[in-house]
Amino acid sequence: MSERIVVDPITRIEGHLRVEAQMEGNQIVSAYSSGTMVRGIEVILKDRDPRDAWAFAQRICGVCTLVHGLASIRSVENALSYPVPKNADLIRNLMAGAQYIHDHVMHFYHLHALDWVDVVSALNADPKATSELAQSLSSYPKSSPGYFADMKKKLKGFVEAGQLGIFAKAYWGHPAYKLPPEANLMAVSHYLEALSWQRDVARLHTIFGGKNPHPNFVVGGVPCAIDLNSDSAINAKKLSQVQDIINQMKVFVEQVYVPDTLAIASFYKDWGSRGEGLGNFLTYGDFPSNGMDDPSGFMIPAGAILNRDLSTIHDVDMNAADEIQEYISHSWYDYKDGKDAGLHPYDGETDLNYTGPKPPYEHLDVEQSYSWMKSPRWKGHAMEVGPLARVLMLYANGHEQTKELVNMTLNTLDIPVEALFSTLGRTAARTLETKLFADAMQGWFDDLIVNVKAGDTRTFNEVLWEPSTWPKKAQGVGFMEAPRGGLAHWIVIEDKTIKNYQAVVPSTWNAGPRDSNGQPGAYEAALEDNHQLHDVNQPIEILRTIHSFDPCIACAVHLSDEDGEEIIKVKVR
Amino acid sequence: MKKDLSLNDGTPTEGTTGSGTLGESLRSQGVSRRSFMKFCATTASMMALPPSMIPLIANALENAMRPSVIWLSFQECTGCTESLTRAHSPTVESLIFESISLDYHHTLQAASGEAAEAAREAAMEENFGNYLLVVDGSIPLDNPGYSTIAGISNLDMLTESAKGAAAIIAVGTCATYGGIPHANPNPTGAVSVKDIIKDKRIINVPGCPPIPVVITGVLAHYLTFGSIPELDHIGRPKAFYGQSIHDRCYRRPFYDKGQFAETFDDEGAKKGWCLFKLGCRGPTTYNACATTKWNNGTSFPIESGHPCLGCSEPDFWDGGGFYKALSMPTEDISKTAVYTVAGAAAAGAVIGALNRGKKSNSDKIHIKTTIDDLRK
Numbered sequence: 001m002s003e004r005i006v007v008d009p010i011t012r013i014e015g016h017l018r019v020e021a022q023m024e025g026n027q028i029v030s031a032y033s034s035g036t037m038v039r040g041i042e043v044i045l046k047d048r049d050p051r052d053a054w055a056f057a058q059r060i061c062g063v064c065t066l067v068h069g070l071a072s073i074r075s076v077e078n079a080l081s082y083p084v085p086k087n088a089d090l091i092r093n094l095m096a097g098a099q100y101i102h103d104h105v106m107h108f109y110h111l112h113a114l115d116w117v118d119v120v121s122a123l124n125a126d127p128k129a130t131s132e133l134a135q136s137l138s139s140y141p142k143s144s145p146g147y148f149a150d151m152k153k154k155l156k157g158f159v160e161a162g163q164l165g166i167f168a169k170a171y172w173g174h175p176a177y178k179l180p181p182e183a184n185l186m187a188v189s190h191y192l193e194a195l196s197w198q199r200d201v202a203r204l205h206t207i208f209g210g211k212n213p214h215p216n217f218v219v220g221g222v223p224c225a226i227d228l229n230s231d232s233a234i235n236a237k238k239l240s241q242v243q244d245i246i247n248q249m250k251v252f253v254e255q256v257y258v259p260d261t262l263a264i265a266s267f268y269k270d271w272g273s274r275g276e277g278l279g280n281f282l283t284y285g286d287f288p289s290n291g292m293d294d295p296s297g298f299m300i301p302a303g304a305i306l307n308r309d310l311s312t313i314h315d316v317d318m319n320a321a322d323e324i325q326e327y328i329s330h331s332w333y334d335y336k337d338g339k340d341a342g343l344h345p346y347d348g349e350t351d352l353n354y355t356g357p358k359p360p361y362e363h364l365d366v367e368q369s370y371s372w373m374k375s376p377r378w379k380g381h382a383m384e385v386g387p388l389a390r391v392l393m394l395y396a397n398g399h400e401q402t403k404e405l406v407n408m409t410l411n412t413l414d415i416p417v418e419a420l421f422s423t424l425g426r427t428a429a430r431t432l433e434t435k436l437f438a439d440a441m442q443g444w445f446d447d448l449i450v451n452v453k454a455g456d457t458r459t460f461n462e463v464l465w466e467p468s469t470w471p472k473k474a475q476g477v478g479f480m481e482a483p484r485g486g487l488a489h490w491i492v493i494e495d496k497t498i499k500n501y502q503a504v505v506p507s508t509w510n511a512g513p514r515d516s517n518g519q520p521g522a523y524e525a526a527l528e529d530n531h532q533l534h535d536v537n538q539p540i541e542i543l544r545t546i547h548s549f550d551p552c553i554a555c556a557v558h559l560s561d562e563d564g565e566e567i568i569k570v571k572v573r
Numbered sequence: 574m575k576k577d578l579s580l581n582d583g584t585p586t587e588g589t590t591g592s593g594t595l596g597e598s599l600r601s602q603g604v605s606r607r608s609f610m611k612f613c614a615t616t617a618s619m620m621a622l623p624p625s626m627i628p629l630i631a632n633a634l635e636n637a638m639r640p641s642v643i644w645l646s647f648q649e650c651t652g653c654t655e656s657l658t659r660a661h662s663p664t665v666e667s668l669i670f671e672s673i674s675l676d677y678h679h680t681l682q683a684a685s686g687e688a689a690e691a692a693r694e695a696a697m698e699e700n701f702g703n704y705l706l707v708v709d710g711s712i713p714l715d716n717p718g719y720s721t722i723a724g725i726s727n728l729d730m731l732t733e734s735a736k737g738a739a740a741i742i743a744v745g746t747c748a749t750y751g752g753i754p755h756a757n758p759n760p761t762g763a764v765s766v767k768d769i770i771k772d773k774r775i776i777n778v779p780g781c782p783p784i785p786v787v788i789t790g791v792l793a794h795y796l797t798f799g800s801i802p803e804l805d806h807i808g809r810p811k812a813f814y815g816q817s818i819h820d821r822c823y824r825r826p827f828y829d830k831g832q833f834a835e836t837f838d839d840e841g842a843k844k845g846w847c848l849f850k851l852g853c854r855g856p857t858t859y860n861a862c863a864t865t866k867w868n869n870g871t872s873f874p875i876e877s878g879h880p881c882l883g884c885s886e887p888d889f890w891d892g893g894g895f896y897k898a899l900s901m902p903t904e905d906i907s908k909t910a911v912y913t914v915a916g917a918a919a920a921g922a923v924i925g926a927l928n929r930g931k932k933s934n935s936d937k938i939h940i941k942t943t944i945d946d947l948r949k
Contacts, residue, residue, distance in 0.1 A: 007686035008723045011679045014651045016722060037720040038713075039648050040760030041753065049894040055882060056890070059753045062652020062782060106658075114683045154670070163639050163674040169692045170683030195666050199659045199785075203871045210874030211867040212659060213652040213782055216882075218837055223879035225842040232824075232845025232876065241871075332718070352760065354718035359726040460837035543685055554650045 004363055005536050008036070010546055012111040014063040015553025017511065019542055020364060021527060026536070031520070031527035032366045033511050035373040035557040038332075043350060045501040049467070050076045050493050051219045053501065057489060058214055060503065061555040065213040066099055066205065067482035068489070068503065068555070073219045074292060075491040079476025083291065085458040088221040090448045091208050093287050094242070095215065096480065097437045097444065098204040101249045103483040104387075104434045105257055109187075109194040112427065112547045115540060116264050117187040118177040119167050123159060125185035127152055133182045137263055140255035142193065151189040171538045178267040187264065190256055197252050204245045207238050221460030226452060239449070246441045253438040261431040262412050265424055272415045275423030275545040277526030280381050281305040281389035282316065282509065284488060286481035287440070299440060300390050300481045301397050304378055308421060310396040316378065318477045318488060321347070324504065327375040330368070330513035332356060340516035342377060345490040345502035346475060372557040375512040375521060376504050384522040385485025385509045386549065387430035388420070394436075401439070405432045423526070426548040467496040482506055484552050507556035510549050523549060615662045630797045639671070640796060641696045641704040643734060644678040647727040648720050648754045648763055649710030653745040654680045656782035660789040661869040668789060672796055673705075679722075690723050697737050705795065706738035708766050711747040711754045715762030731769060740801060741766060741775045744788055746884060749777040749808070756890035767808065774801050777808035781884035784865055787813045807887065809859065818855035818881050821863035824848065834878075842878055852896040854883030 008018035016037040022030040045056050053076065058069035070092060077084060127149035134143035158164075171177075179187070202212040208224050209215020216223050227233035285295055285302030295302055303313040317323050325342035328335055334351035335341045343349060355369050364370040377383070394402035409428055410417060419425055451457075464470065472495065479488035485506030492500035512521040520528065526545050533541050613630040617623075622630075646654070658665045669675045675682070676696035677689070684692055696704060708731065713719035717726035735741060743766040746752040754763035767775050778791050791810055794802050802810040819825060827833070827846040834841035834848055847853070855863070858881050862873040874881055880896070883889040 006724075009679055009685065009689055011682050011685045011689050014680070016646075016679075016720065018724075036722065037648060038761060039754040039763070043758065043760045044753065044756045044890075049896070052895045055895060056753065056756075059650050059652070059781065062650040062655050065652060065655065110658075110681065119683070158670055161639070163641075165639075165669055165674040165676060166678060166682045168676060168682070168684065169688040169695075171688075192666060195658065196664070199661060199664075199868070202659055203868045206868040206871040206873075206877070208877060210872055210877035210879050211862075213655045216874050216877065216879035218879065221837060223837055224877045225838045227843035230843050230845060233843045233878070354716050356718050357724075359717045359721050359724055360729065361721075361724040457843075458838060460842075462836045465836065537687070539686070 003536070005533075005539060006363065007539055007542055010543070010551065012114065012543075012547065013551040013553065014061060014555070015507075015551070015557070017546070017551050017553045018364070019523070019527070019546060020366065021539070021542060023533070023536060026532045026534070028527050028531040028533070028542075031524045031542075032364065032370055033373075033513060033521060033523040034364055034371040035511065035553045036371075037554070038352070038372040038557050039554075040352070042501045042503065045498050047497050049496070050079075050491060050498055051465075051467075053491065053498060054217045054219070057501075057503065058217075060505070061552055062213045064099065064103060064482050064484060064552055064555065066095060066209070066215055066217070067480060067487055068505075069215075069217045070096060071478045071480050071482075071487050071489040071503070072491075073217050074478030074480065075476050075489040076219045076478070076493070077476070078292070078478055079474040079491055079493055080464050080470055082220060082461070082464045084221050084461055085456075087226065087448060087451055087456065087459050088461075089288055089291065090444050090451070091222045091224070091459070092217075093444045094441060094448070095205055095208055096287070097441045098201065098245070098249070100437045100483045101253060101434055101441070102198055102202055104430050105194055105252065106198050107483075107550045108257060108261065108427075108431065109191045111550070113187055113191060113264075114170065115544045115547055116177070116268060117179060117191075118172055118174075118184050119155070119170075119188055120159065120172040121177065121179070121181050122184035122188045123152065123156055123181075125152060125181035127185070130182040130185045133263075134186050137259040138255045140251075140259075142189075148185055148189060151192070152185055155185075155188060171540045174534070174538055174540055176534060176540050179264065183263060183267070187260060190260055193256065194252075197248070201245050201249050201252075204242055207241055208234070218460065220462065220465055221458075224459065226457040226459055228452065228457075239452075242445060246438075246445055249441065250438045253434050258431055258435055261428060262409065265413055265428060268424060269413060269415055269419070271424040271544065272413075272419030272422045274530035275426070275526045275548060276421040276529050277522045277524075278382050278384050279306075279308045279421060280378075280383045281392050282378055282383035282385050282486055283389050283393045284316065284318070284479040284481060284486035286479070301393055303393055303396075304381075304383065305389070305392060305396065306381060310392060313393070313396055318479060319346075320344075323379055324488075325377055325380075326504065326508075327377060327515040328369075329375070329516040330366075331371055331374045332369045333374065342380075342516070345477075345488075345504055346492065346500070348490075348500065348502045369513075371513040373508050373512045373521075373553075375515040376509050377515055377519075380517075382515065382519045382521055382525070383509055385506045386426070387433050387483075387485075388426045389485060390481060391429040391433055392420070401436060402432070405435060423545045423548040430550070470496060484550050484555070485509060487555075503555075505552075505555040507549075507552045511551055511553065511556050523551075639674040641676050641700040642673045642678075642707060642792075643676055643693060643696055643704055643738075644707040644709070645730060645734060646679050647708065647710030647712050647731070647748070648761070649745065649747055651680055652782040653709040653748075653788070654678070656780075656785045657744075657788050658785075659868055660785035662786060663789045663793055665789070668792065673792070676704075686723075693734070697734065701737035703739050704737060705792075706734055706741045707744055707792075708741060708748045709744045711751050711763035711765060712769060713754070713761035713763050719761045728769065731766065735770045735773055738773060740795065741770060741773050742778060742791060742795070743767065743775055743808075744778045745783060746779045746781045746887075746889070749779040750887035752781065753890055755888075775808060776801055776804065776810060779809060779814075779885040779887075780860060781882075781889075783885070784813070784861055784867060786865060787861060805859070809885070813861045813865070814859045814885065816859065816861075816864070818858045818860055818863045818875070819853075822847075822855055822875060823863065824875060837878060848875055848878075848880040850898050851880045852894065852898055853880035854886070854889065854892070854895075854899070855881045856899060858883040858886055858889075860885040 287299035290297035
């Protein structure tokens, strides 16, 4: 029996994603990932002031809010060789680190958990046994029998009222759910705790950036001035608020997120042997201690790993025309040199051309173009980016804390190291790196305090702010490690305005379609790795693996602009 | 027993007490009368209502089944949904577990694929004429293939879902005015909800994203009173969009005195002087940022040193560079602001008059006001 199943919309993600899976019996034999929405933000950016670009680019995504803003200002700074004060880098690190912690926790509880946690089963939990379970895992104070009895009562009332709302028509009771009722109740309780926690810790962005989502940035530094003697700048009061938030983050990550991940994973060890996908991993590197021009000071190192070979880390050159290229063989775009060409982002082209079926449609034509996402490749290889790539890169570089965390996880779950290359490994890696960031936040904060104490309150470098100081032509790349993986924006500036702007984002790497050689993207390859569906009408297995990547599809879909002319090359590293 | 969400004259609809009402559901969930009344009081104060309205709010909420809400996301970035989850009061969990039944919402709902679409269809059928439709994101008209969900174009899904809606709340600047997809050259032909739906009352809740508690506050108003709040000339609730940022800004006195930050960490920036010269759009932007502030009153863009981008105004993306000062006679302001007590008062009055001229013009036509305009 061969049939094509469709999951559209894939919910509990950012954006509009469709998956079609070709089945042989209950086995997925090929999978197709399609981004079904396009806006054209890069086209909109053309001819604008490069200093304004961050605000536009940031609206690529409101979930990983700020990452595109940060990549954008870095692209302008790189193009202009525009140094920023140390305090600005520290504040940017704090904001990006906070984004990781906030985003990863929300992903785990609000987007991914319901693939593993059966809300209805929680109704059968014994609150006392739930309390014992919670206290055996963690010292988190909200763990009394009374607390869980209240949570159960709340949930029971909700379900019995007959209006299930966001929990309606899900796959409750599916045999793929393995948690005992008590673990389900604990996880549902933490779903609610995390909702409340996240809106408090998001305030770190508000302190430095004025709002969240979509905090403010500025080319050349950060917009928030520091003055301990002012009631209107970053002062002792605001800094102590930041310290409180860092503490709150650390407590929740250490006492709730990490123990919950390990506890839930222990019931799903079989997911450590499926969903690997490509086995190729890419990081751009980020979190500078000595500016973006000194990769040796990055907390996350840059590099490429091929075929699981952690002993060889390949260098990555963001400016080399033959390294990072985008293909459109199966995307709804045209290139002048034909559908099979690969173009470096500086030379990207735009020709929006929807050739898919006329809506409403049943199936996409996967032999032709089937997505608004392009297919980025590094030296022709399809690559996975994101938490697993970063954890592997740190591990391969001998990073002590990462090695300890990874080994602790493997020992606790009693699984082999190969289990890292899987759906389970990807989800666990996200949790482990959150712990790294929760610790790193304190270091950046302490460094900021030391600087301020020493009288250095500089947050902005005005030297290249005026466009009259700029060269006639310049180009640059702003890169970062976003929560979902390596993110880079390439900008070409001519006559003080944007001539070309191109973003290659994490979910394009992971969610993109096949290239001209027929190589699948990471989602597609992962679904083709050992996936049997218990019931094709309830494809929870597809959701588990897709969600393990934390899809962000508004990010992934973008347009490049008309190709730039010959211009000055600016070396990044 | 279902609460009638069809539009009326603003009087809350009386429901019949019975099994499945919100009041019962709250009690069975262990929500105390006291905390329920506190929620009602918060709602009343947010909408600037007298305390005498609190029992009325409580009554309306208690006697209803939780009304169905269908939330559609089109050309969007999910920033509006993220903002919804940041609301401190009412919170998203109090809304979805206690006061609404959020029957379709891509980011939060458990079901995917066919099951998700089945949830939308069931909610539309069971609550025809009564459900509330919330939309974020713009709708592309140049090609139906530019944005689809379950193989259905955004245009078709919106028109189909709007048919049985009691009212529509457009959330975010994309759904209200086209937003960033609509920015020049609008590559996909993106339009707003009101450009398509002409036969329903639409509440516009713009912002990029809107302030979290403004989203939940507008929902609470509608759910409580079963009516549309008073709107301004471009469809925004006056309770949140009735005043310009500039008129409510705590840095306004520095504007009146002619004290401006010239760059991002000079003396003026540190002392909290006016950001007008750095391009602040506060004078032409109507929103509650300066009063409600963001994220539980933590700060707002100007307080954290960045000029207002004007994100709740139509076409703010195409209003000129963000760091270019509005076309106001800033040089003149600096010169006329004489720092004697009498002089400062006089300068303030002059600038106030200039502001009123600029405000009325730029607000109506959304173009830059020139010095000539102000002299008229």
